[in-house]
Structures are given as C-alpha cells and as structure tokens.
Amino acid sequence: MAKSDTQEWLRGEIRTWQTEGLISRDQAEVLQARYPVDRNGRSWGMIIFSCLGAVIIGLGVILLLAYNWDAIPKFAKLAIILGAVALTHLSGLWLKLGAERTRALGEGISLLGSMLFGAGIFLVAQIYHIDEHFPNAFLIWGLGALSMAVVMPSIPQAILAATLLTVWGGAERLAFDTPIWVAPACIALILGSLAWRRRSRILLAVLIPAFLFSYGFSLPAGGDSSWLLFSTFLSFSAVLIAFSQLAAYPGNFSGAAPIFGFYGWVSFWVMLYLMSFPKIARDLFYWHGESLHWPSFVFGLIPLSLALVTWIGLAYWKTKGRIRSEEGDPGWEVYLVPLTVILGMVDLTASHAVEGWVIAGPFNLVFIGMVASMMARGCREGLLKPTVIGSVLLVLLVVARYFDLFESQLIRGSVFLAVGLVLLVEGFLYSRSRRQKEGRGLQ
Numbered sequence: 288m289a290k291s292d293t294q295e296w297l298r299g300e301i302r303t304w305q306t307e308g309l310i311s312r313d314q315a316e317v318l319q320a321r322y323p324v325d326r327n328g329r330s331w332g333m334i335i336f337s338c339l340g341a342v343i344i345g346l347g348v349i350l351l352l353a354y355n356w357d358a359i360p361k362f363a364k365l366a367i368i369l370g371a372v373a374l375t376h377l378s379g380l381w382l383k384l385g386a387e388r389t390r391a392l393g394e395g396i397s398l399l400g401s402m403l404f405g406a407g408i409f410l411v412a413q414i415y416h417i418d419e420h421f422p423n424a425f426l427i428w429g430l431g432a433l434s435m436a437v438v439m440p441s442i443p444q445a446i447l448a449a450t451l452l453t454v455w456g457g458a459e460r461l462a463f464d465t466p467i468w469v470a471p472a473c474i475a476l477i478l479g480s481l482a483w484r485r486r487s488r489i490l491l492a493v494l495i496p497a498f499l500f501s502y503g504f505s506l507p508a509g510g511d512s513s514w515l516l517f518s519t520f521l522s523f524s525a526v527l528i529a530f531s532q533l534a535a536y537p538g539n540f541s542g543a544a545p546i547f548g549f550y551g552w553v554s555f556w557v558m559l560y561l562m563s564f565p566k567i568a569r570d571l572f573y574w575h576g577e578s579l580h581w582p583s584f585v586f587g588l589i590p591l592s593l594a595l596v597t598w599i600g601l602a603y604w605k606t607k608g609r610i611r612s613e614e615g616d617p618g619w620e621v622y623l624v625p626l627t628v629i630l631g632m633v634d635l636t637a638s639h640a641v642e643g644w645v646i647a648g649p650f651n652l653v654f655i656g657m658v659a660s661m662m663a664r665g666c667r668e669g670l671l672k673p674t675v676i677g678s679v680l681l682v683l684l685v686v687a688r689y690f691d692l693f694e695s696q697l698i699r700g701s702v703f704l705a706v707g708l709v710l711l712v713e714g715f716l717y718s719r720s721r722r723q724k725e726g727r728g729l730q
Contacts, residue, residue: 302541364414368407375400376435383439398443401432405451422458425451433473436481442490445478449490449497456504468586470501488542495550499523506586515587517571518631521558522590525628527551528621529597536604556680559627559657562650563687565643572634572646591632598625620660623653654684662713669720678710 301318304310310318359367379397382389405428412419429451436444456470474497482490499520506515531548534540562568602622627650634646658677665674685706689699 372404404431422455425455442487445490446493449474453497453501456501460504466505468505471498474498491546519590522594524551524555525594525624526597528624529601532601565647568646569642620657623657666716669724674717
C-alpha cells in the first residue's frame with residue numbers, strides 16, 4: 288500500500304475510534320495532527336488535470352490525423368497508430384514507476400495511450416475496411432483499459448474501463464437486443480476489488496451507476512420485463528444501503544459508507560414513492576406468468592439473494608454492537624428496507640389476485656413509518672439531515688395523496704393542518720435538542 292493510502296487509512300481508523308468512543312475528539316485531533324496526510328503523495332489536482340489534458344490531446348491528435356488521413360499510406364497509418372499507443376503506454380508506465388512527483392503525469396500519459404488505443408481500433412477498421420460487429424470495438428477498448436487499470440494499478444484507467452464496458456453492454460442490448468452479463472461481472476469483481484484495495488471513493492462513485500446500468504442492460508430480453516427491472520433495482524438499492532452500514536465496521540472501507548448510502552437511499556426512496564401510487568404499483572408488479580423463463584428467474588434471484596444475505600449479515604453485526612455511525616444509530620427505519628423488498632416480492636407473486644390500494648397501501652404505511660422514525664430521531668438527537676429529509680418526504684407523500692385519496696375538501700384541509708402542526712412541533716423539538724447538545728459540548 289502506498290504511503291498516501293496508509294495515511295488515509297489511518298485517518299479513517301482515527302475517525303472510527305472516535306465514533307466508537309475509544310478516544311475523545313481532542314485525542315483524535317492530536318493523532319491527526321501527528322500523522323498528517325502527505326498531499327504531495329497523491330496529487331489529485333495533478334492527476335485530474337493530467338488526465339483531462341490527455342483526453343483533449345488525444346482528441347486533437349485524432350482530428351489532425353483524420354484531416355490528413357487520406358494522404359497517408361496504409362503502412363504508415365498502421366505504424367503511426369501502433370507507435371503512438373506503445374510510446375504513450377511505455378512512457379506512462381515509466382513515469383508511474385518512477386519518482387513520486389512524476390506519478391500523476393504518468394497517469395495522464397497512460398490514459399492518453401488508452402485513448403489512442405481506442406482511436407486506433409476504429410482507424411484500423413477503416414484502413415482495412417473491416418465490417419465487424421461494432422460493439423466489439425468498445426469491448427476490445429474496454430479490455431485494454433481494464434488491463435492497464437489492473438497492471439499499473441490506475442484509478443483513471445479503471446474509470447475509463449467501467450465506462451467502456453457499460454457502453455459495450457448498452458450497445459449490444461439496444462442495437463442487437465443481446466444481453467451481456469460479462470460487463471457487470473467485470474465491473475463488480477475486478478474493478479470493485481481495485482476500488483476496495485485502493486480505497487478510492489472516486490472510482491466507487493463511478494462503479495456503482497456503471498454496474499447498475501450494465502446489469503440492467505444484461506437482463507434477459509423479450510416479454511414484459513418491467514417487473515424484472517424494477518424488482519432488480521429495488522433489491523440492489525437495499526444491498527447498497529446495507530453496504531453503507533457494513534462499510535462502517537472497523538477495518539473496512541469507511542469512506543465508502545456515504546457513497547453507498549447516497550445511491551442506495553436515493554434509488555430506494557424514488558421506488559418506494561412510486562410504489563405508493565396504486566396504478567403505478569399495479570403496473571410495476573404485474574407480470575405475465577407465461578413470459579417468465581429461467582434467465583429472468585436467475586437474474587431476478589441474484590439481487591434478491593444478495594439483499595437477504597447482506598441484511599442478515601448487517602443484523603448480526605449490529606447485535607454484536609460493532610457497527611457505529613458518525614451521525615448516530617440510523618434507527619429502526621433502516622430495517623423497513625428489507626421489509627419493503629419482501630413486500631415487493633409478495634406483491635409480485637400475487638399480482639394477478641390483488642390491485643389498487645391492496646398493493647399500494649402497505650408501501651404507504653412503510654413510507655410513513657420510515658419518515659416518522661427519521662423525524663423522531665432527528666429531533667431526539669439534534670441531527671439536521673434526517674430531520675430535513677423526513678420532513679420533505681412527508682410533504683411529498685401528503686401532496687401525492689391529495690390527488691388520489693383525499694377527495695373531500697374538509698379532509699384535505701384537516702390533513703394539511705395536521706401536517707403543518709407536526710412540522711411546527713418538529714422544529715421546536717429539534718431546536719431544543721440542538722441547544723442541549725451544544726450545551727453538553729461546552730461543558
């Protein structure tokens with residue numbers, strides 16, 4: 288592990304020790320001052336600008352070659368392509384393995400080599416008039432970037448590889464209706480392990496949407512598969528939320544917790560809100576039994592099984608008291624996440640027999656329960672984020688039910704008055720809790 292990686296790991300451990308109560312805030316500050324992060328060790332500014340410059344230079348070179356391409360002999364064209372790719376990659380590796388101050392520049396030059404490699408694929412196809420299955424170009428380009436990401440190892444190369452593999456899967460599915468399961472497997476297993484080893488939050492933030500998109504593209508084609516797509520992403524949102532809690536376990540990738548949590552909670556709340564509408568819930572969970580075949584069953588079972596396993600593991604570690612959050616215990620609303628997934632699977636199997644509020648009613652209750660728990664926890668512990676998010680979600684739910692449930696103006700007015708009163712009381716309780724919390728901090 289590089290020096291800068293070790294320093295970042297140590298600072299993460301210090302934050303974990305403070306959260307667990309092993310050390311005080313003053314002790315944590317003393318330790319962080321004693322072991323500062325060497326900003327020269329990982330010059331992210333240099334890496335970012337080097338990579339941006341490499342991409343722009345690569346585009347410029349491609350445009351210049353394209354302008355004079357017809358005047359260049361075939362052999363010279365091939366020599367230019369192969370020579371440029373080899374020179375940039377060798378130079379990048381040499382700088383990457385050299386002194387600390389040249390590593391960021393090596394990252395950028397190596398990324399330029401990968402950009403030229405991709406351009407070379409299309410140029411060679413043009414030179415020799417190769418009429419090939421065009422998504423294969425993105426596959427070969429992505430495998431090249433993937434190889435460089437693993438060998439160097441390189442975060443920018445990994446980001447490029449994830450993007451290209453996702454494009455490859457999307458091109459196969461959208462243009463040829465061919466599901467590709469290799470793309471999400473490579474993103475999750477190879478690039479995911481790289482993000483874990485390097486403790487790279489930037490790479491993780493790219494890999495999560497890349498994996499979700501590529502997995503969606505890999506779902507079996509044919510039939511009415513909207514139920515499969517929705518149930519798959521509902522399960523994956525539960526998995527991401529569980530990962531956000533498990534990442535806080537000492538020794539894990541604590542910096543990944545907010546990234547997992549952001550993607551997981553945003554997707555979960557969007558889907559739960561949609562499921563609170565009777566008609567939408569009916570359309571989402573209705574499937575034609577005759578269109579269900581074994582690939583659909585397998586691809587739907589994978590995220591569901593993963594969700595159940597991760598939540599069982601989360602429950603086990605929480606009973607051991609080994610998982611802590613910097614914002615306090617997330618509260619019992621987090622356990623309504625797997626319950627929502629189970630309710631979704633029940634409604635899916637019974638979609639031919641139930642409809643309307645029989646389907647949407649339980650999701651509305653879950654929504655209200657989670658919102659109430661977040662608001663109560665925010666007021667009790669003086670936490671701004673759960674208080675604000677809970678309040679906004681409550682207002683959104685009331686506005687939705689205004690149009691499809693509350694028909695009487697008297698009932699509508701009464702509900703809005705009740706919600707307004709709840710928000711006023713919440714504001715008072717939150718302010719009091721904050722004052723008490725600040726008072727304890729001054730003692």
